[in-house]
Structure formats: C-alpha cells, structure tokens
Amino acid sequence: MTVVLRREEMPAWSRYIQDICGVHLDDSKGYLLETRLGSLLVEVNASSFSELVQKAKADRTTRLRNKIIEAITTNETSFFRDSAPFDLLRHKLIPDLIDKRSSNGGRVTLRIWSAACSTGQEAYSTGIVLKELLGDLSRYDIRILGTDISNKVVAHASYGEYNRLEVERGLSPDAVARHFIRSGDRWKIRDEIRAMASFRTMNLLEPFSFPTPFDIIFCRNVAIYFTDPDRTRLFQNLAKCLAKDGGLIIGATESISGFCQELEPKRYLRSVFYQRKQ
Ligand SMILES: C[S@@+](CC[C@H](N)C(=O)[O-])C[C@H]1O[C@@H](n2cnc3c(N)ncnc32)[C@H](O)[C@@H]1O
Numbered sequence: 001m002t003v004v005l006r007r008e009e010m011p012a013w014s015r016y017i018q019d020i021c022g023v024h025l026d027d028s029k030g031y032l033l034e035t036r037l038g039s040l041l042v043e044v045n046a047s048s049f050s051e052l053v054q055k056a057k058a059d060r061t062t063r064l065r066n067k068i069i070e071a072i073t074t075n076e077t078s079f080f081r082d083s084a085p086f087d088l089l090r091h092k093l094i095p096d097l098i099d100k101r102s103s104n105g106g107r108v109t110l111r112i113w114s115a116a117c118s119t120g121q122e123a124y125s126t127g128i129v130l131k132e133l134l135g136d137l138s139r140y141d142i143r144i145l146g147t148d149i150s151n152k153v154v155a156h157a158s159y160g161e162y163n164r165l166e167v168e169r170g171l172s173p174d175a176v177a178r179h180f181i182r183s184g185d186r187w188k189i190r191d192e193i194r195a196m197a198s199f200r201t202m203n204l205l206e207p208f209s210f211p212t213p214f215d216i217i218f219c220r221n222v223a224i225y226f227t228d229p230d231r232t233r234l235f236q237n238l239a240k241c242l243a244k245d246g247g248l249i250i251g252a253t254e255s256i257s258g259f260c261q262e263l264e265p266k267r268y269l270r271s272v273f274y275q276r277k278q
Helices: 007-021 027-043 049-058 063-072 084-102 121-134 151-159 164-168 173-179 228-240
Strands: 108-115 140-148 161-163 180-183 186-189 197-201 214-219 242-250 263-268 271-276
Touching (some): 007 027, 027 063, 084 242, 121 214, 161 164, 173 180, 214 228, 242 263
8 A cells, every 4th residue: 555645744854854864855756755765664664754754863872874865865877978078088177188298208198087976877978988089098197986866776886797778778889899708698797897986875965085186077967956054065065076177077067156156167069167366
C-alpha cells in the first residue's frame, strides 16, 4: 500500500533533506518524496514519513541517511555532456595552462576537480581530452579528483565501468574503442586514463579545503538544487580552491552572477568559464 506524505509532514522533510545534502524541496515536491522513498519506508518498516525521518535522524550509522541522499539526488550525467565545456578544455584552458606551466621547465603539473561527479563520466571525459591532446601522459603529472555526496555513485565512478547505453551517450564508437576495454556487455576505462583519477565522497556544503589549488574545477548541475545562500557559500569556497590562472566551469543553464564577487566570467567561443579576479 502506498504511504502518503501528509501536508504537515513536508516542512520537517524539506528541512531534513536540506540539512543532509543541500537539496531544496518546496511544498510542491511531496510527490517526489513519495515516489523515491516509498520502497525505503517498506525496507525499514516505517508506517509514515514522520516515522522514517525520525528513524533516519536517530540512525548513528548514517546508513539510512545515505540511502535517503541516494534516493533524493539526481545523478543524471553523460560523457562529454553539453560538449562546449570540453571544447573549451581542449582548445583553450589546457593549452594555456600547459604553456604557462612548461615555461619553468620540469614536469608539468595539472590539478583538476570534478565536484559532484556522479558516476564519473565528467572526470573521464576530461581524462580522454587530456589523452587525445597530450599523447604520452607519462610526461605530465596530472591528477583528476572526482567527488560526490553519494557513496554509490562514487563507487561506480571509481570502478570506471559502463554499460552500452552509458558509453553510447556522448562517445563515438571510435572513442569507445580507443579509451575503453570491452568485457562482454561492459566497457572499462583504460588504465592510463583511470590512473590519473581518484574519487571520494564529499558533501560540497560542508567546509572543505585542499593542500594545492585546482587548475580546473567542474561544478556542473548540482548548485541548481541548492538555495541562494548555499550557492553563495559553495561558489565562494570553490573560488578559494581555484588557482590564480585556473578556470571554473559550471552548467550550461547556470550562472554565478550575484553569488560570488571573487570570480569573473570569461568567454571563449560558445563557452563561459570563471576566473579569480586579478
Ligand atoms: C545531476 S548530477 C551532475 C553530474 C555532473 N556534474 C554532470 O553535470 O553531468 C548532480 C550530482 O550532484 C550530487 N550532489 C547533490 N548534492 C550534493 C552535495 N551537497 N555535495 C556533493 N554532491 C552533491 C548528486 O549525488 C549527483 O551525483
């Protein structure tokens, strides 16, 4: 039997979801909780949404909390999603950074972060661009970090294996053959690209800092779910982690204007990226 989310239960749920992952659900999103959490109610034997939220808050293992995060967040992604940011990488950001970093001799270092990486396609698309552009990657010290709040998608990203539908979304058959190894109906990213990447769980709304700044940060299609104050906090924190000459890339339908004074937009062909104000 379907358990209905009562109108008066919604405020507690909105607050709880916003607290655990920043996703803002207004009163019209009750149906989303009903459809996405219905099976969890059955699994934990909760007879109402109020009981489920109480159980989640009381659960010290955070297992239930993680299951709720996984049910509520949208993990939609694909290889080379929106293409323009990857043209920007290929034709502008990477060549500019390599030029600057090569001038002082030694091995060129690049640090890239796919924040809210979902199942890893954004991080590996970046790896593919780097491989195609630079050829012999052993001449460079390149690290790509992928982070996401969901353990489940981080595990998938880390494994680096995809089904036919996933590789066909955004990759040509040629690119699949060049960069993946097929095993039955699964395709695994090749070791040379996999070796550049590491993945870990991280909530973008909790305080974060890194020992070295990033040359490129992708933070696409996640802040759209946050409230304005959370967006402001996120972009200000990202600005602090960006190298002086680094670039922040956000989603095609997103803007940070009004959210972060420290960053200014730069245009290249069809793309906009953000750099720290000099
Ligand atoms: C729509 S996907 C975007 C994936 C990829 N960046 C892209 O544009 O294709 C949004 C991702 O944000 C993650 N997410 C949601 N809230 C988050 C938070 N507070 N911290 C980190 N990741 C979060 C979700 O788990 C999901 O994988």
